[in-house]
Amino acid sequence: MRVLIVEDESYLAEAIRDGLRLEAIAADIACDGECAWELLVLNSYDLAVLDRDIPAPSGFGIGADDHLTKPFDLREAVLRLDPFCREVFRDGRHVALTDPFTNAVRITVSALGKRLGQPWLIATEPGVGYRIDTGIDPVHPGGTHE
Known part of the structure; x- marks a missing residue:
């Protein structure tokens, strides 16, 4: 908000x-x-x-x-x-709230993701924003999450 x-x-x-x-x-x-x-x-x-x-x-x-x-x-x-x-x-x-993200942010994050390459590190949280997805589960650090 x-x-x-x-x-x-x-x-x-x-x-x-x-x-x-x-x-x-x-x-x-x-x-x-x-x-x-x-x-x-x-x-x-x-x-x-x-x-x-x-x-x-x-x-x-x-x-x-x-x-x-x-x-x-x-x-x-x-x-x-x-x-x-x-x-x-x-x-x-x-x-109803407006979309908190502008098109410029989406384009920038998309371009950054492409430059970083695979495996994809930037995950989208619908209605929240973006996060770096390292594949490590913060609750169970020894394992990974799906």
């Missing part, structure tokens, strides 16, 4: 980012509406947490559809998120 934090108070933005990272949620920071738009164009975010009173354009101009009043409990902000299952629910409904 990837979140964009749009907050002009840097200490608060960093505290939210660090708290989200402790919950295994990737987070980027934008200090104003213009920077937020630039990041939204460049990256795919599952959620934006923004201050409605940020410098232009404001949080209202970015299209906020829900809000928490400051100060808020970080647990309240992540209440509907389950980063390990990679699912989000709102009002009891499942919210």
Whole structure:
């Protein structure tokens, strides 16, 4: 899961980012509406947490559809998120998340795999990412896994 934090108070933005990272949620920071738009164009975010009173354009101009009043409990902000299952629910409904990988990442990993040759070392974990597959079972290091 990837979140964009749009907050002009840097200490608060960093505290939210660090708290989200402790919950295994990737987070980027934008200090104003213009920077937020630039990041939204460049990256795919599952959620934006923004201050409605940020410098232009404001949080209202970015299209906020829900809000928490400051100060808020970080647990309240992540209440509907389950980063390990990679699912989000709102009002009891499942919210479809965007694909966290861009085509550029897939192409780069594919090219790297071809350069490394066989046996194939890069394994794809659907919905998670990529991992190096050494063939060694971490639970039973003496044996191998299938």
